[in-house]
Amino acid sequence: MEHSTAGQSYYREFRLPLVYTGTQKIPRPEDNYFGILCAERGIVSLEDASGRRFIQAPVAILVKPSHSIQSIAVPEGKAHSLIFRPQAVNTTVPTSVPSPKADDMRDYFFFNPFAAIPDSGYTAKPLPPGMFATISDLCAKLDDNLNRAQREFWPCLSRSYFLEILILLERNWYVEPDSTESLQAESGASFRRIIDFLHTNYGDSHTLESLASRFATNRTTLNKRFNESCGMSAMAYLNSVRVDIASSLLRNTELKIADIASRTGFGDESYFSRTFKKKTGTSPVAYRKSFPNPYS
Numbered sequence: 001m002e003h004s005t006a007g008q009s010y011y012r013e014f015r016l017p018l019v020y021t022g023t024q025k026i027p028r029p030e031d032n033y034f035g036i037l038c039a040e041r042g043i044v045s046l047e048d049a050s051g052r053r054f055i056q057a058p059v060a061i062l063v064k065p066s067h068s069i070q071s072i073a074v075p076e077g078k079a080h081s082l083i084f085r086p087q088a089v090n091t092t093v094p095t096s097v098p099s100p101k102a103d104d105m106r107d108y109f110f111f112n113p114f115a116a117i118p119d120s121g122y123t124a125k126p127l128p129p130g131m132f133a134t135i136s137d138l139c140a141k142l143d144d145n146l147n148r149a150q151r152e153f154w155p156c157l158s159r160s161y162f163l164e165i166l167i168l169l170e171r172n173w174y175v176e177p178d179s180t181e182s183l184q185a186e187s188g189a190s191f192r193r194i195i196d197f198l199h200t201n202y203g204d205s206h207t208l209e210s211l212a213s214r215f216a217t218n219r220t221t222l223n224k225r226f227n228e229s230c231g232m233s234a235m236a237y238l239n240s241v242r243v244d245i246a247s248s249l250l251r252n253t254e255l256k257i258a259d260i261a262s263r264t265g266f267g268d269e270s271y272f273s274r275t276f277k278k279k280t281g282t283s284p285v286a287y288r289k290s291f292p293n294p295y296s
Contacts, residue, residue, distance in 0.1 A: 001028060001031050003017065003018075003033050005146045005147075007150065007154070007155075008150045010150060010151070010154060016146075016159070017085040018085075018146070018158065018159075019082070019083050019084070019146065020147065021080075021081045022079070023079060024037060024039070024044075024072055024079040026067075026069060026072055029121070031065070032065045033083050034062075034064050034114060035061075035063035035064075035081065035083050036060060036062055036063070036081070037060070037079055037082075038058070038127065038135055039059050039078070040057055040136065041078055042074050042075065042077020043057065043074070043075070043077065044073070044079075044124075045071075045074070047069070047071045048120065049068050056126075057074070059125065062114055062117060062123055062169070064117050067120065069121070080136065082139075082162070082165070084162070086108075086111065088159065088162060089159065089166070092294070093108060111166070111170075112170055112174075113125075113169060125169075128196045130196055130201075131168055134168060138164050139165070142165075145157045146158050153254075156255050159252060159294075160249055160252075160253050163249065167248065172196075191229060197214075198234075202241050202242050202264060202265050203263055205265065208234060222234050239275055242266065243275065243280065246261070246263075246266075247276075247287065249264070251288070253294060254295070257269060257284050260272070260284070272284065
């Protein structure tokens with residue numbers, strides 16, 4: 001079975017190997033597609049050759065081709081489903097997800113969770129509520145561009161929202177739950193919560209003062225915790241997250257640089273260019289030109 005989205009009014013000849021549905025759906029093992037099912041609430045009922053298991057939402061279930069799932073459902077729950085091939089990100093990506101050890105993983109790090117899926121062909125990971133809210137918002141935008149009012153630049157917009165979902169899932173996949181650690185004993189604000197917040201709210205405007213206030217601490221304590229854990233200040237970490245996402249959008253889409261700057265939380269294109277060059281050693285324009293056209 002083919003899973004792709006075609007242009008309606010714009011780029012009618014173009015087919016993006018990505019579909020979205022607001023129900024529980026995964027590709028068949030023989031379809032040779034990958035899948036993401038994000039359940040917001042309820043219990044996911046999943047059956048494979050070893051029997052039936054139940055998974056508490058919110059959770060992300062990643063599926064690769066030739067998986068062993070026989071049935072999946074989210075009764076009385078809510079789910080978002082994506083079915084895709086890696087070329088939905090960039091036409092130069094190989095059909096099979098690159099190995100985490102491959103030389104080009106710098107470009108496709110967001111496929112790490114899929115490359116690490118066990119022999120069963122699927123895996124599940126709990127999602128923090130804040131992260132699910134961001135993924136849900138991105139899915140709504142993806143649904144609008146794929147299935148509803150396709151805009152002139154729907155391939156780029158759809159791809160960009162899909163990329164952000166993949167990046168969020170990758171960042172969440174390798175972070176262990178942190179229920180005990182706190183910045184201050186009286187605050188109860190775990191460092192994991194702060195990291196989750198920055199990973200899901202990078203597009204908003206933040207200052208060191210606003211972050212410290214939000215998590216009931218002070219600027220000095222906040223920066224000390226980031227320096228101890230990440231080797232950089234809180235704002236430097238936030239800008240690092242923003243530049244990583246902007247880099248992916250520059251490589252894999254043709255969105256305007258001003259739009260990328262706005263999407264990733266930089267106040268203006270000039271500030272974005274300065275910050276990007278400071279971190280990467282090159283300007284956004286030169287960086288984009290160093291990669292092949294993502295639609296070639």
